[in-house]
Amino acid sequence: MGKPDVFRQALDCRSRRQIPAVACLEGAGVLEMKGILGWVRAVPRQSVYIQLLIFVNFLGALYGFYWYRYQLGETPVSAWPVVPDSPLACFYLALALVYLYFGRRNGWLEGLAYMGLMKYGVWTAFIIGLYWIESGNFTLENVWLFSSHLGMAAEALVFWLTYPVRRIHLVPAAAWFIFNDYADYGLGLHPYLPSMNFYPAVVAFSVASTFLILAFLYRGAEKRMTLPSTYL
Numbered sequence: 001m002g003k004p005d006v007f008r009q010a011l012d013c014r015s016r017r018q019i020p021a022v023a024c025l026e027g028a029g030v031l032e033m034k035g036i037l038g039w040v041r042a043v044p045r046q047s048v049y050i051q052l053l054i055f056v057n058f059l060g061a062l063y064g065f066y067w068y069r070y071q072l073g074e075t076p077v078s079a080w081p082v083v084p085d086s087p088l089a090c091f092y093l094a095l096a097l098v099y100l101y102f103g104r105r106n107g108w109l110e111g112l113a114y115m116g117l118m119k120y121g122v123w124t125a126f127i128i129g130l131y132w133i134e135s136g137n138f139t140l141e142n143v144w145l146f147s148s149h150l151g152m153a154a155e156a157l158v159f160w161l162t163y164p165v166r167r168i169h170l171v172p173a174a175a176w177f178i179f180n181d182y183a184d185y186g187l188g189l190h191p192y193l194p195s196m197n198f199y200p201a202v203v204a205f206s207v208a209s210t211f212l213i214l215a216f217l218y219r220g221a222e223k224r225m226t227l228p229s230t231y232l
Contacts, residue, residue, distance in 0.1 A: 044162040050101045053155070057094035060148075061087040071192055082183040085191065086124060086149065089116030093156070100163065107169035111217075114156045114165070115173045118213045119206075121153030126205050131194040142194075160217065167221045174214050181207050 043049045064087025065072075075083055093113035099106045128146045132138060184190035185203045193202065 040158060041162070044100075044159050047101065050097055054094050054097045054101065057090040057097065060152075061091040061094060063087075064090060068191070075189065079183070079187075079189055082180050082189055083191070085116065085180065086120045086152065089113060089120055090152065092116060093159070105163065107165040108172060110159075110163065111165045111169040111173040112176065114160045114217060115170070115177055115213055117152045117156035118217075119177060119209050121149045121151070121156070123206055123209060124149035125153075127193065127202060130198045130201065134195055134197060160220070164221050165217075167218055170214065170218055170221065174210075177210050177214075181210055 043053075065084055068084040068087065071083055072080055081088070089112070092109050096106055096109040096113050099109070125146050128142050128149075131142070184206065190202075190206075193199065
């Protein structure tokens with residue numbers, strides 16, 4: 001009973017009607033809450049929002065790669081995978097949403113996306129917040145970066161609450177982001193910082209956030225329902 005039956009009905013609906021399973025969920029009886037919270041919980045279950053967020057995340061990834069163009073130009077090509085952290089997290093989610101739109105799940109991509117969006121969403125907001133405290137310099141660009149990165153973290157949380165991954169899917173994500181921290185602060189490949197005065201706080205926050213977010217996702221993965229039959 002409950003959510004597993006709803007998802008099973010949606011997948012059966014897709015097989016009969018040859019449409020994305022997420023579209024079947026719109027009429028499967030899962031959208032019972034009203035108001036803002038109900039709308040937020042509806043987002044991962046409606047095809048129109050899935051399509052919109054695929055576009056938004058792909059666009060965000062492209063903008064992010066463009067934003068990193070100067071640092072990428074000064075970095076060896078072999079190190080590029082550890083430089084544009086936020087754009088890659090958006091790209092992972094966009095790919096995972098493509099799977100979801102067609103009624104499939106890719107837990108490996110979802111694990112990378114959830115952890116990356118949460119980690120670099122709050123990390124960037126933390127950095128900008130420290131910069132504001134130090135300089136008092138508010139600009140349209142850094143306000144936009146602050147709000148959009150918090151939105152990335154919130155987006156990951158909303159989708160994780162609806163489509164959590166198995167613990168096994170967090171293993172490569174954990175390994176990747178631990179290595180990324182080493183590359184950032186052990187090899188000096190971290191994103192450009194607005195000030196080096198708070199560098200020790202940046203390192204501590206980044207490493208701590210990796211393990212705290214991993215623990216958060218790992219703990220939740222055990223308790224929440226998944227759709228094993230739709231994982232790749």
